[in-house]
Structure formats: structure tokens, C-alpha cells
Amino acid sequence: MTDGGTTVKNGAEPAAASAAVPEVSGSASDLALIAQLRARDAKAFAGLLDRYHGPLLRLALVFVTSRAVAEEIVQETWVGVLDGLDRFEGRSSLKTWIFRILTNRAKTRGVREKRTVPFSAFVDPEGDPEPAVETARFRPDGMWGVAPRRWQDDTPETLLMTAQAVGHLESAIAALPANQRAVLTLRDIDGMDSDEVCNVLEITQTNQRVLLHRARSKLRAMLEEYVERK
Amino acid sequence: MDMLTCQQLTELVTEYLEGRMSFWRGAQFQLHLGMCRHCRAYIHQMRTTIRTLGSLPQESVPPDLKDELLKRFSGMAPPERK
Numbered sequence: 001m002t003d004g005g006t007t008v009k010n011g012a013e014p015a016a017a018s019a020a021v022p023e024v025s026g027s028a029s030d031l032a033l034i035a036q037l038r039a040r041d042a043k044a045f046a047g048l049l050d051r052y053h054g055p056l057l058r059l060a061l062v063f064v065t066s067r068a069v070a071e072e073i074v075q076e077t078w079v080g081v082l083d084g085l086d087r088f089e090g091r092s093s094l095k096t097w098i099f100r101i102l103t104n105r106a107k108t109r110g111v112r113e114k115r116t117v118p119f120s121a122f123v124d125p126e127g128d129p130e131p132a133v134e135t136a137r138f139r140p141d142g143m144w145g146v147a148p149r150r151w152q153d154d155t156p157e158t159l160l161m162t163a164q165a166v167g168h169l170e171s172a173i174a175a176l177p178a179n180q181r182a183v184l185t186l187r188d189i190d191g192m193d194s195d196e197v198c199n200v201l202e203i204t205q206t207n208q209r210v211l212l213h214r215a216r217s218k219l220r221a222m223l224e225e226y227v228e229r230k
Numbered sequence: 231m232d233m234l235t236c237q238q239l240t241e242l243v244t245e246y247l248e249g250r251m252s253f254w255r256g257a258q259f260q261l262h263l264g265m266c267r268h269c270r271a272y273i274h275q276m277r278t279t280i281r282t283l284g285s286l287p288q289e290s291v292p293p294d295l296k297d298e299l300l301k302r303f304s305g306m307a308p309p310e311r312k
Binding site for chain 1: 235236237238240241243244245248250266268269270271272274275276278279280281282283284285286287288289290291295296299300302303304306308309
């Protein structure tokens with residue numbers, strides 16, 4: 001356990017002390033970034049921390065319910081990044097690699113603690129069919145009975161100005177099944193592309209799409225209720 | 231060509247937005263959208279939802295943790311060259 005969150009633990013496997021640095025393959029921007037990190041450019045590492053800390057914490061909170069544990073997992077992830085940095089070979093993007101360290105840590109935690117999301121939740125997106133929109137809103141011929149209204153174009157900006165709306169949205173996200181929440185978080189909140197999400201969560205493109213569809217549909221319905229109640 | 235119903239369209243939205251539709255399915259989808267303002271409103275709501283999610287605030291790294299990690303990073307020996 002950490003006291004106050006300032007002590008960084010040695011969470012990762014010990015780095016081989018003097019292993020030669022592997023050649024890195026990957027995108028040009030990754031290559032440049034890796035070169036900077038290996039030259040111990042503090043700005044480059046600070047940039048990583050600034051960019052990915054929030055998204056990593058969001059993903060950790062999908063796996064564990066305790067915020068303190070989620071924060072520890074993110075901390076351990078960063079230590080894992082430092083330990084593995086000089087052995088990174090670029091078989092995935094740097095970003096995917098970092099997020100995979102987190103999901104592996106989260107799984108390890110899952111073995112030790114009960115308050116985690118069962119991983120089997122990630123395998124099966126089929127289950128019960130969940131309609132994107134309540135069936136009652138359609139006429140028997142499948143056309144709209146209670147039609148959706150067009151929202152103002154500045155809806156996101158207006159909504160996110162109030163803490164109440166943000167709170168509502170966050171609770172709706174937290175209420176999603178874990179697999180849907182993970183996909184929605186990475187795709188729509190963190191802006192990852194579908195290939196990256198599939199690699200991080202080890203799911204197929206089809207699963208990814210089904211989970212995303214269900215999650216987005218629910219969030220739209222929640223927002224619709226919120227926007228129209230105002 | 232069979233017309234899609236509005237209900238069917240709501241189940242195909244993600245496939246459409248992901249650019250994963252077959253040519254014919256895409257044509258059916260576009261045809262329906264062209265004629266149905268309710269479904270255009272629906273797609274607009276969906277895009278707005280996605281945009282809203284993308285604008286949610288992200289937590290930043292706590293300063294003490296950042297300092298600690300940066301210190302550790304700067305203290306690491308540079309890797310050996312191959």
C-alpha cells in the first residue's frame with residue numbers, strides 16, 4: 001500500500017541490467033519518441049505522463065471498483081513503462097504497449113482481489129440482444145412512432161459546462177457492463193482507433209463494434225432524456 | 231431494393247459510422263437517410279453523443295507522482311548501444 005500516493009513502488013519485473021537495446025520498428029512518430037526517451041529527454045517522458053495518465057486511470061477504473069487500487073495500478077503501469085522502455089521493440093505502437101501493461105497489471109490484481117471485473121466479461125458480446133432504441137418508440141411497421149428531435153449543434157459544449165451533466169454522463173458510463181465501458185472509454189473518450197482498442201483489449205473487430213454500438217446507443221438514450229428534460 | 235425501416239437503421243448506425251458497410255447496405259442506408267428526417271436527427275444525436283464523450287475532462291497526473299516518476303526517469307542510465 002502507498003502512503004499518500006507519493007511513493008512509487010517497484011511494480012514491474014526487474015529490468016535486465018545490461019541487456020542491449022533492441023532495434024525499434026514502428027511509426028515515424030513512435031521512433032522519434034523512443035529515441036528521445038532513450039536519450040532520457042525528460043520533456044518527452046513528461047509528455048507521455050500528461051497525455052496518458054487520465055486515460056489510463058479511466059481504463060483502470062473499468063477493471064477495479066476501488067479508486068485507490070486503480071491509482072496504484074496506473075502507478076505500477078508507469079513503473080512498468082520505465083522498466084521496459086529500453087526493451088521495447090515496437091511490435092505494437094508505444095501507446096498500445098503502455099495500455100497493455102495496464103490491462104496486464106489489472107488482471108494480476110484480479111487474481112488477488114475480489115473487487116474486480118471478471119475477464120470473461122470481455123469475451124462474449126453476444127448474450128441478450130439489447131435494442132439500440134426502445135422498441136416502444138417504433139410503429140409496428142418499424143418506422144418512428146416517437147421520433148428523435150434534432151439537438152442544438154453546441155449541445156456538447158453546453159452540457160459539459162455544468163458539473164451536473166458531467167456527473168450524469170460519468171454515472172451512465174460507470175453503469176455500463178465492463179466490456180462495453182472499456183470499448184467506449186478507449187474509443188470515444190480517449191480517441192483510440194478500432195485497431196488499437198482491439199489490441200489493448202484482445203478482442204476482435206466484430207466484438208469491438210458490437211460493444212461500441214451498445215454502449216453508444218445507451219449513452220445517446222441517456223443524453224436524450226437529459227437534454228429533453230431540461 | 232428493400233427499404234430499411236427506421237428501427238433497422240438504428241441498429242446499423244455504428245457499422246455506418248465505422249465505415250464497415252457493404253456497398254449495397256450503404257446505398258440502402260443512404261437512401262433511407264435521404265428520405266427520413268427523423269433518422270437524420272437520430273444520426274445527428276449519435277454524432278453529438280460521440281463528440282460529447284470526446285470532450286469529457288480527463289484527470290491530470292498528480293504533481294507529486296509526476297515529480298517522482300520524472301526523478302526516476304532522469305536517474306536511469308542510458309541504454310547500451312548494440
